[in-house]
Amino acid sequence: MTKEQLTGAELVIRGLEYLNVSTVFGVPGGAILPAYDPLYDSPIRHILARHEQGAGHMAEGYAQATGELGVVIATSGPGATNLITPLANALMDSTPLLAITGQVASTAIGNDAFQEAYTVGLSMAATKHNYLITDASEIPQVLKEAKFIATTGRPGPVLVDIPKDILNQIAAWVEPGDLDLPGYKPTTEPNPKMVQQASALIKKSKKPILYVGGGIIHSKANNELFELATKFSIPVVTTLMGRGAFPDGHELCLEMPGMHGNYTATTSIQNADLLIAIGVRFDDRVTANPSFFAQNAKVIHADIDPAEIGKVRDAQVPIVGDAKSVIKGLIEALGDEKLETENWVSELKDMKTEFPLSYKQEEKGPLKVPYVLEELQKLTKEEAIVVAGVGQHQMWVSQHWNFTEPNTWLNSGGLGTMGYALPAAIGAKTAYPEKLVLALDGDGCFQMTCQELITASTENIPIKIVVFNNGNHGMVRQWQKIFYNSKFSASELTHDTPDYLKLAESMGAVGLRMMEKSDIEKVFNKMLEINDRPVLVDCVVDPDDMVFPMVPAGGSNDQIIMNEEDLKNL
Amino acid sequence: MSERILSILVEDKPGVLARVSSTISRRGFNINSLSVGPTNIEGRSKMTIVTELDAVEQVKKQLNKLVNVIKIVELDPNMTIETEVLLLKVSINKDSQTSVIEKASLSNATSVDVGQDFAIFELTGSSKDLDKFESLMKPFGIIEMVRGGRIAIQSNL
Numbered sequence: 206m207t208k209e210q211l212t213g214a215e216l217v218i219r220g221l222e223y224l225n226v227s228t229v230f231g232v233p234g235g236a237i238l239p240a241y242d243p244l245y246d247s248p249i250r251h252i253l254a255r256h257e258q259g260a261g262h263m264a265e266g267y268a269q270a271t272g273e274l275g276v277v278i279a280t281s282g283p284g285a286t287n288l289i290t291p292l293a294n295a296l297m298d299s300t301p302l303l304a305i306t307g308q309v310a311s312t313a314i315g316n317d318a319f320q321e322a323y324t325v326g327l328s329m330a331a332t333k334h335n336y337l338i339t340d341a342s343e344i345p346q347v348l349k350e351a352k353f354i355a356t357t358g359r360p361g362p363v364l365v366d367i368p369k370d371i372l373n374q375i376a377a378w379v380e381p382g383d384l385d386l387p388g389y390k391p392t393t394e395p396n397p398k399m400v401q402q403a404s405a406l407i408k409k410s411k412k413p414i415l416y417v418g419g420g421i422i423h424s425k426a427n428n429e430l431f432e433l434a435t436k437f438s439i440p441v442v443t444t445l446m447g448r449g450a451f452p453d454g455h456e457l458c459l460e461m462p463g464m465h466g467n468y469t470a471t472t473s474i475q476n477a478d479l480l481i482a483i484g485v486r487f488d489d490r491v492t493a494n495p496s497f498f499a500q501n502a503k504v505i506h507a508d509i510d511p512a513e514i515g516k517v518r519d520a521q522v523p524i525v526g527d528a529k530s531v532i533k534g535l536i537e538a539l540g541d542e543k544l545e546t547e548n549w550v551s552e553l554k555d556m557k558t559e560f561p562l563s564y565k566q567e568e569k570g571p572l573k574v575p576y577v578l579e580e581l582q583k584l585t586k587e588e589a590i591v592v593a594g595v596g597q598h599q600m601w602v603s604q605h606w607n608f609t610e611p612n613t614w615l616n617s618g619g620l621g622t623m624g625y626a627l628p629a630a631i632g633a634k635t636a637y638p639e640k641l642v643l644a645l646d647g648d649g650c651f652q653m654t655c656q657e658l659i660t661a662s663t664e665n666i667p668i669k670i671v672v673f674n675n676g677n678h679g680m681v682r683q684w685q686k687i688f689y690n691s692k693f694s695a696s697e698l699t700h701d702t703p704d705y706l707k708l709a710e711s712m713g714a715v716g717l718r719m720m721e722k723s724d725i726e727k728v729f730n731k732m733l734e735i736n737d738r739p740v741l742v743d744c745v746v747d748p749d750d751m752v753f754p755m756v757p758a759g760g761s762n763d764q765i766i767m768n769e770e771d772l773k774n775l
Numbered sequence: 776m777s778e779r780i781l782s783i784l785v786e787d788k789p790g791v792l793a794r795v796s797s798t799i800s801r802r803g804f805n806i807n808s809l810s811v812g813p814t815n816i817e818g819r820s821k822m823t824i825v826t827e828l829d830a831v832e833q834v835k836k837q838l839n840k841l842v843n844v845i846k847i848v849e850l851d852p853n854m855t856i857e858t859e860v861l862l863l864k865v866s867i868n869k870d871s872q873t874s875v876i877e878k879a880s881l882s883n884a885t886s887v888d889v890g891q892d893f894a895i896f897e898l899t900g901s902s903k904d905l906d907k908f909e910s911l912m913k914p915f916g917i918i919e920m921v922r923g924g925r926i927a928i929q930s931n932l
């Protein structure tokens with residue numbers, strides 16, 4: 206039988222279908238045009254973003270909500286350079302992403318041709334791996350490899366750059382074969398000896414803390430984590446990327462530690478005699494100055510990426526492996542052991558009562574973000590997927606929203622990319638049209654990618670966006686207040702430009718506004734009722750509010766600033 | 776600080792040298808010497824990197840993350856056969872000629888070309904031998920010199 210002859214472009218689309226890709230996000234252009242032709246006839250849904258950065262974050266939101274591969278397509282040159290931010294973002298937060306970019310014809314590469322950029326070079330440090338295709342026949346196999354690399358081990362972005370002539374070249378469709386990746390063999394099963402050593406340490410510990418992050422979510426290990434924590438009574442802190450890996454509200458859940466973590470979570474680590482660190486990387490936003498971090502604790506560090514172990518903090522017991530397998534191993538090794546953590550658990554319980562998160566919402570005063578968030582959560586009956594931008598509002602959402610399920614909290618943790626929320630929410634809603642998807646954004650962040658509101662309305666993706674409008678780059682303002690004598694250099698936006706109601710309306714969405722306490726219920730109920738269009742809520746909030754607790758960058762986690770009063774003693 | 780020698784087996788794919796060197800520079804580390812060439816196995820190249828760093832473990836782990844990097848071995852300097860090649864072009868004149876040639880042959884350098892006012896020598900040996908030869912030739916006026924990067928093999932592996 207003669208093999209079916211296809212163009213390179215058809216091989217790309219056929220390849221994506223073969224890999225069960227159902228949705229792609231992108232923006233067309235000259236070099237990638239051949240691929241858009243067969244895409245038109247494919248069952249794959251294409252969402253036309255208004256900017257490639259938006260397309261990239263949409264693919265990330267899709268991937269983070271589902272735990273599956275997100276796919277983004279862009280053209281050569283500026284299309285590809287616009288993708289660099291989402292690629293770097295996905296690399297930092299270990300999000301499985303496949304980016305397909307058009308390139309100028311192979312004969313023109315290196316000649317500074319129109320819309321030529323050295324995409325493979327530019328994206329090298331922003332991807333887990335990348336490819337330049339040199340013959341159309343490579344396409345099916347490379348796409349299979351790319352998906353495998355993106356979704357296995359520590360997930361991450363992979364880019365495939367395809368010159369236009371290769372997209373037009375004719376080659377046979379050959380079903381991709383076995384992968385030949387001699388340099389890529391992630392270790393998923395932990396070394397049993399290490400697991401035994403870890404369990405021996407845990408048995409001896411009186412003050413253990415499970416310090417867990419995004420790795421739990423990637424590995425879908427939340428049920429195993431729950432069993433480990435509850436069976437042996439070990440308190441859990443969930444990092445910014447790990448929120449939802451263990452349910453907030455559970456008596457063992459201490460929630461987020463670190464720079465803007467709550468007092469108990471941060472202090473529990475400082476007082477612990479053992480850190481059971483799983484799927485975390487001792488990020489500086491958690492550790493502050495590492496020399497003062499958890500000085501009394503031994504460390505068990507389990508991660509699928511060996512390079513994370515010992516990078517910041519030496520581990521007494523290093524374990525390379527997938528979080529789920531590691532935790533299962535630990536549960537088995539601990540058997541029917543009873544840990545003596547009773548005092549520890551009750552000490553932390555008292556601490557939580559003594560040092561709660563606090564804020565003051567005055568009856569007639571300006572709205573405070575934490576209060577609005579708590580009210581919003583009361584009004585949303587169903588489990589929402591919550592997406593945040595970067596800044597004060599992000600920290601408040603992480604602090605005050607109750608996360609009980611994995612993959613319901615999407616944010617840009619590692620890179621801190623403003624503009625992430627709106628497009629990422631679109632991506633999540635595309636994956637789960639029936640779920641409530643809330644983008645809880647800052648005004649500064651929103652303005653970085655707000656054109657994607659058009660994408661949401663024209664593609665019929667009815668997300669809900671709350672813009673916490675403090676008229677400022679609030680987080681920048683907060684730092685200027687504390688560290689730069691209140692010299693507010695270039696951090697002021699405005700409350701009233703743009704007019705968010707008109708902006709929403711002009712982009713095909715519904716705009717609503719809340720200014721005071723008495724607006725909240727009415728406006729949010731209206732927002733929750735509208736499901737045929739995106740809704741944007743302009744939530745005007747106090748421009749001077751600050752996020753606490755706070756540990757300044759490079760400081761010690763033993764010195765937590767709890768409120769504005771504490772600042773005076775700084 | 777002492778030198779560390781990494782022997783890195785890589786897939787012979789485009790861009791692999793760029794990936795390795797950019798991974799090293801991205802983490803803020805310097806390379807004293809780097810060489811790359813084919814091996815006896817088809818489709819595999821070997822890179823030899825000499826660096827002076829404490830954090831070599833972290834670099835090894837970061838390099839191991841590269842999809843095209845197959846295996847990294849840190850060579851034990853006491854068990855390692857190491858060599859480097861050098862080409863050196865030096866000025867000569869009637870007065871210096873004999874002395875230059877004599878010094879070169881004492882150093883085991885081979886003369887590969889001799890012109891009216893220059894001579895080119897080739898020398899293979901340890902980095903120290905090469906350094907020594909360079910300083911011997913310096914007084915005569917070195918016109919140009921290239922060194923090929925250090926390559927190494929461990930004798931007990």
Ligand SMILES: Cc1ncc(C[n+]2csc(CCOP(=O)(O)OP(=O)(O)O)c2C)c(N)n1
Nearest residue numbers: 596597598623647648649650677678679680
């Ligand atoms: C792309 C990008 N540029 C700049 C920054 C620096 N930055 C961090 S937070 C912030 C302010 C965010 O303002 P807004 O979205 O209004 O959030 P708020 O802090 O007011 O809640 C800025 C400018 C960043 N994180 N990302």
Ligand SMILES: [Mg+2]
Nearest residue numbers: 647648677679
């Ligand atoms: Mg703001």
